[in-house]
């Protein structure tokens with residue numbers, strides 16, 4: 001065992017991979033030992049991401065060329081659908097490696113739900129069964145010993161941080177959840193796509209995957225566990241003209257005799273010792289600019305004008321708490337480190 005945790009970052013030429021490198025490079029207990037890419041394999045990281053050129057980093061290579069036996073932890077920032085085969089190969093070459101996956105490949109516990117939403121049978125069902133859902137604040141005890149950690153999607157991260165404590169205590173009706181979500185365009189990755197071109201995303205706000213986004217079953221899975229019954233949610237994401245950041249507005253029905261103030265108090269108490277969760281004082285408005293570049297989540301609770309209803313709003317940076325930051329937080333838990341190591345930087349504001 002080396003003094004430092006030797007990590008590999010798969011998909012380092014993508015947005016989540018690059019943000020993982022940005023954070024890990026300043027982590028006192030991490031050594032970045034391998035970086036992979038697909039079309040960018042063979043290039044220097046600094047040529048693909050000039051903001052990282054100041055670092056002394058390994059050259060990007062194809063994942064097939066990595067010596068897995070050298071690595072203690074492997075972060076996967078690969079397109080969903082590609083991680084299953086690669087994870088199986090990594091673990092067969094090095095069964096002691098800890099895999100921290102940022103893709104959607106191991107999040108859904110029910111193989112038939114996975115097949116329905118991702119359009120193909122799961123390629124590594126045994127690993128899928130082994131995977132632990134990597135929402136750090138709610139699965140810490142399992143993450144500690146997990147070999148395969150499936151980090152949540154960016155939208156589910158924000159929604160579940162806002163709602164899980166309330167559903168668990170039966171303070172809101174888990175069968176009546178309406179979630180309006182907005183994400184910056186980095187949520188769609190670095191690859192060229194027409195809808196994220198400046199000319200097409202820069203001056204408009206667009207709903208997408210209306211009524212059929214694949215994060216709905218992921219949110220339903222976790223809300224269902226907390227509620228102790230199957231649930232369905234109404235979830236609509238929007239693409240918004242900014243690079244980073246995500247805001248989810250959850251419209252909830254209050255339980256009998258419960259007030260918005262009670263919801264806020266519950267969140268304050270549940271998250272009292274959480275370093276990355278900031279439940280705002282009454283009237284406080286979560287804003288993406290207050291968490292930009294940081295691993296923090298802001299949560300605010302508001303009474304609705306309609307009796308018996310309330311709004312719970314959460315803001316995160318999709319690339320940090322929504323992926324790379326949460327992944328590093330999970331590594332800290334898995335290796336018994338202080339959870340904030342490498343992650344305590346404040347938001348880049350304004």
Ligand SMILES: NC(=O)C1=CN([C@@H]2O[C@H](COP(=O)(O)OP(=O)(O)OC[C@H]3O[C@@H](n4cnc5c(N)ncnc54)[C@H](OP(=O)(O)O)[C@@H]3O)[C@@H](O)[C@H]2O)C=CC1
Pocket residue numbers: 010011012013014015016017036037038039040041063076077078079080082102103104152153154186187188189190191318319322323
């Ligand atoms: N962006 C976000 O906010 C979030 C993303 N995620 C998930 O994280 C994962 C990565 O996302 P993101 O970084 O945005 O994506 P990007 O498109 O920016 O990056 C994808 C990376 O995967 C590599 N890659 C592509 N195809 C293959 C392949 N067949 N085999 C091996 N490597 C391949 C690419 O290499 P190259 O560029 O060299 O071709 C690139 O390094 C996705 O599953 C995404 O859904 C999760 C939470 C938030």
Ligand SMILES: CC(=O)N[C@@H](CCC(=O)OP(=O)(O)O)C(=O)O
Pocket residue numbers: 080102103104152153154155183184185186187188189237239
């Ligand atoms: C703006 C945008 O396109 N966002 C992505 C979500 C990013 C994410 O969390 O995706 P995974 O579930 O694949 O990890 C989307 O809606 O598909």
